[in-house]
Amino acid sequence: MxxxxxxxxxxxxxxxxxxxxxxxxxxxxxxxxxxxxxxxxxxxxxxxxxxxxxxxxxxxxxxxxxxxxxxxxxxxxxxxxxxxxxxxxxxxxxxxxxxxxxxxxxxxxxxxxxxxxxxxxxxxxxxxxxxxxxxxxxxxxxxxASMLELTTPVIRLWDGIIAVPLVGTLDSVRTQLVMEKLLETLVATGAEHAVLDITGVPTVDTEVAQHLLKTVSAVRLVGAECIISGIRPQVAQTIVALGIEFGDIATKASLADALAHALSRTGHKIGTA
Amino acid sequence: MERVPILKIGKTLFVSIQIDLQDESVMQLQEDLAEELAGTGAHGVIIDITAVEIVDSFIGRMLATIGSISRLFDAETVLVGMRPAVAITLTELGLSLRGVRTALNAEKGLALLNGSA
Missing domain, CATH: 1.10.490 (Globin-like)
Known part of the structure; x- marks a missing residue:
């Protein structure tokens, strides 16, 4: 049967x-x-x-x-x-x-x-x-996918100055996304200064540092300058302990410092009230 | 083989790459540029690559070489108008073009040269 x-x-x-x-x-x-x-x-x-x-x-x-x-x-x-x-x-x-x-x-x-x-x-x-x-x-x-979108906004801080506040771990997929968005914004707006704020990045190991350096290098290639801000004390200690060299890249403690630096580079004067 | 024209404006040489870059045309450009720099005594070179959509490691390296050659003639090279995709490719290839300056567009590149002169 x-x-x-x-x-x-x-x-x-x-x-x-x-x-x-x-x-x-x-x-x-x-x-x-x-x-x-x-x-x-x-x-x-x-x-x-x-x-x-x-x-x-x-x-x-x-x-x-x-x-x-x-x-x-x-x-x-x-x-x-x-x-x-x-x-x-x-x-x-x-x-x-x-x-x-x-x-x-x-x-x-x-x-x-x-x-x-x-x-x-x-x-x-x-x-x-x-x-x-x-x-x-x-x-x-x-x-x-939506988390990736959510965590990588590109903000305009000032005329010619844009910022990317990074929140969460920086893996290669995110780096790629951040890089693409940042570069496109730089080219589209003609901004000459970009601030990468890493306050929200929990740890900076050699891999994350490598990704940051890559982004900075790409930003330089399109003709803009990159400042890394939001370096916390522990992060600074790890970076030094790991022997990561940021070279001539401007690094600042806070986003405010980075903005002040970028403004002075663009020729703006900030008065202290 | 298509040849890239080199324009002399004041003390600056202006090169706008409007063709699909082949290895030979980049080599030719390097030669022409060296001749031109020696002959005119220009102090700056602006290479506009707005129209370049694809680069490989060879072309990336030639761009860096052009920068080094220009420096020997006491001229600064500014690479302008690089597209995001090209910038990402070059970074992934490990070419950060340290010896070359960059600007977002030709106008800013010119300002950079004049400011530093």
């Missing part, structure tokens, strides 16, 4: 006992929900799924398998949004096996078909799990 005919017989069996199975399935699922959805709502959801399962099992409908997977993905997503764990969603799918088994248990000649059916349902349950994981990863990737 091949799998297809197994599925065909099981499909027919499931169609014949639709009401009973769906009722029992709903019962089982609702028991595990702890009142987060109404029984009527769950039943409607499961009925849709059940009819798709039957169509997929009957084998005649080629699109049904795809539709079933899409419906499960949607279910997994909406449940995840409502605070269900992926296990709960998968268990709700697996409950269909229990519901069917209770009926099939007496008719021993359907056992092979039931086993094949059981495998199919396992597959579907795992599919909801996978969808959940994929959705999660998407959320994480989106957050990482």
């Amino acid at each position: 091949d799998v297809d005919s197994n599925q065909g017989r099981m499909g027919a069996y499931l169609r014949d006992h639709q009401d009973k199975v769906v009722s029992r399935w709903t019962e089982l699922v609702v028991a595990g929900l702890r009142g987060r959805s109404s029984a009527a709502e769950v039943r409607r959801e499961l009925e849709d799924l059940y009819s798709l399962v039957i169509r997929a099992m009957s084998g005649a409908d080629v699109q049904a398998a795809g539709e079933l997977r899409a419906a499960l993905a949607e279910l997994s997503r909406s449940r995840a949004r409502n605070g269900f764990t992926p296990s709960e969603t998968a268990l709700a799918i697996f409950a269909l096996k229990d519901a069917v088994y209770e009926l099939v248990a007496d008719t021993t000649d359907l056992m092979p078909e039931y086993l094949a059916f059981s495998r199919t349902i396992d597959d579907l349950g795992l599919h909801t799990f996978e969808t959940y994981a994929t959705a999660r990863e998407q959320v994480i990737a989106d957050q990482a």
